[in-house]
Amino acid sequence: MQPIDLLIEADHVLPVRPARVVLADHAVAVDDGRIVALLPRVEALARYAPREHVRLGESVLLPGLVNAHTHNPMTLMRGLADDLPLKPWLEDHIWPAEGRVMGVDYVRDGVELAIAEMLRGGTTACNENYFFPDVIGETCRRHGFRVTVGIPVIEFPSAWARTRDEYFERGLAVHDAFRGDPLVSTSLAPHAPYTVGDESFERIRMLRDQLGIPVHLHLHETRGEVEDARRASGMRPFQRMQALGLVDASLVAVHMTELSDAEIEHCAAAGVTVVHCPESNLKLASGFCPVAKLLAAGVTVALGTDGCASNNDLDLIGEMRTAALLAKGVAGDARAVDAHAAIEMATIAGARAMGLADAIGSIEPGKQADLVAIRLDEIEAQPWYDVAAQIVYAGHRRQVSDVWIAGRRRLAGGELPDMDLESIKARARRWRQRIAAR
């Protein structure tokens, strides 16, 4: 009998790779934070002597969900300003509020609140895009949560950095600080074509080539953005990114609601990863990302919640449902983005967006043991005919019972053993007072 750290049995395992498979009565063997094997339950019991043995019943075990685009400190601004379009929402509400609170404490408390919500909803990793990436990385590391922190680049001063040079200097220091960290990686995160100049983009391209990390960029969020750019410069932002040499396999392009067929082909040919944020796009009336067309062209499409101020939650199960439903409506085809496709967006595609395609996103030997268990024995899940469809179309986040990250159990029976929820809630209430003050 082979000694291992952990064996998890489940009635159903949905490994994502191989694609579109649901295995009955299987078990996942974990050792030293990694997946050692995925095999039939009876074989596992005969082969392994686990130090910890978890028997899930009428549940499905999945790779941990990956939120491919978030601004987690903004969880403290959940519902600060609703039912407004992007421009007044940002300029009249979000930016002034951020001006009042931006700093180490706000970022740390917001990220802790977000981690609690994400763990309870089955999310094990996120692709972060905000100021103070050092604080974000440290907070995630402290709670055992996996993150890719974006190195922010934007052409205006903030509490994080005053000048372009300072953005790059501080950002590179963050990259160095987390080099080799098992849970924290980095990306380059220029805010958007309309807030970042060509000189910065050129430095980003050089750094990308040097460091080999993704470029995480808001792109074509609205038709207005595309039209404004064309009026001003004669070029669509995507075209400008092409001219700057940024459209390649390292580009993680978020939103992409406004795309020509030719641009979709360019994305496919270049290996761009698109991050779709359906609830944010709907809430801000930003437009509809042509997800079915992108997938048909062979583009990798991941899923993000965006920040809580434009969603207003970090619920990837809900986001999968919205993505699967909306894609059908937009394509006029009920076959578009089926349940398995939605689950791939929230797992393996998100892994790629984080620059971690080889490390997470599926239950395969050698990968990190980032796992989530979803109960199917609740009244809301009965009866079920197809496990994947059940999760996407009827699942809700409180059916998530257990979460492991790198083999460590971070949610156990719906409870968070390592987090002080009362303290997190008390701090959230205090920030509400400061943020709401006008």
Next chain:
Amino acid sequence: MQPIDLLIEADHVLPVRPARVVLADHAVAVDDGRIVALLPRVEALARYAPREHVRLGESVLLPGLVNAHTHNPMTLMRGLADDLPLKPWLEDHIWPAEGRVMGVDYVRDGVELAIAEMLRGGTTACNENYFFPDVIGETCRRHGFRVTVGIPVIEFPSAWARTRDEYFERGLAVHDAFRGDPLVSTSLAPHAPYTVGDESFERIRMLRDQLGIPVHLHLHETRGEVEDARRASGMRPFQRMQALGLVDASLVAVHMTELSDAEIEHCAAAGVTVVHCPESNLKLASGFCPVAKLLAAGVTVALGTDGCASNNDLDLIGEMRTAALLAKGVAGDARAVDAHAAIEMATIAGARAMGLADAIGSIEPGKQADLVAIRLDEIEAQPWYDVAAQIVYAGHRRQVSDVWIAGRRRLAGGELPDMDLESIKARARRWRQRIAAR
């Protein structure tokens, strides 16, 4: 001190009428199943001597949610066939499955499962549209759940009735059986213009005038339905309903994805109630109901989940979110269907769709005490800035703690005191075997 049955205190009360109001530190006084008063907490404590006293903390008390279009027995077909358009979904999957199981036991077990799910999600009433309305009504009455059962009319034989005359005879017997029932009312439920002939519609018009009950009809669910009718008869189905005298204030028109501006104006002038089923419309790629236009024209728009086979849940909190988000995307306007508008759709507008506008749908003295409490102290609800927005954009159904129907507590602290969940689940699993058998 005035003796009453029940006093419920809450940090927040959202009464729906008056519109767009959230009251802090209020209480609802209930006696004999009805709301006696809604008043500040301190006044209530000075005035009433309640036999039962419930102190909700950081919660919001709302009128019970109303599901304005459901086929609840189909909860047993949750996820039977997904990612398919309406026609093959119905003809190749749903109808054959119904043929195998239709009858008293299937309808009763499906409705019990649905009631458990609805109560746990804050729904206190539903507008039902299915065969065996007698069984549906009796099952709801037994569990203290409020329902308007549709009298089904369709031009093909079923286990419920073999001929047109039998549909009307059995339906009228159901109407008579529930006359005066405090929880069960009736409507006329011709299936759709493409499955019901003019002769039946004429009888329905006469019965409507005689009985004074709503006509609950699937109408303009897809563009295909409208185009087929126009090719066959030269008339759009809405036009045919006008010619038959059915477009008036008793018409409850479900789906309405395909509407001209003139038809929207006719709906407004006639006082038609539209029921929007956003998740079903998306899932079957049926089209987009122009909700913002309908509301701007003054049309009452209620909210329904449709059956669980095309949703796949009975979660009205989720449906409010989908409705509010989707309306913004479709209208291209982030101001469309704000949080209060979505809550009105799921309460007072639904009351009207059920023919119960004077009895339920708002927290007003004299109305039935159908109430729901939603917790705001969970991590996923923190922080909150606007209570209405919090429920619609960040709320999830497991935050529902308590539900009262006609003053009786049917959900208490998230538990169902009067239902045997294990028995309901066991029966759901048995039906799954029979339904899945090919």
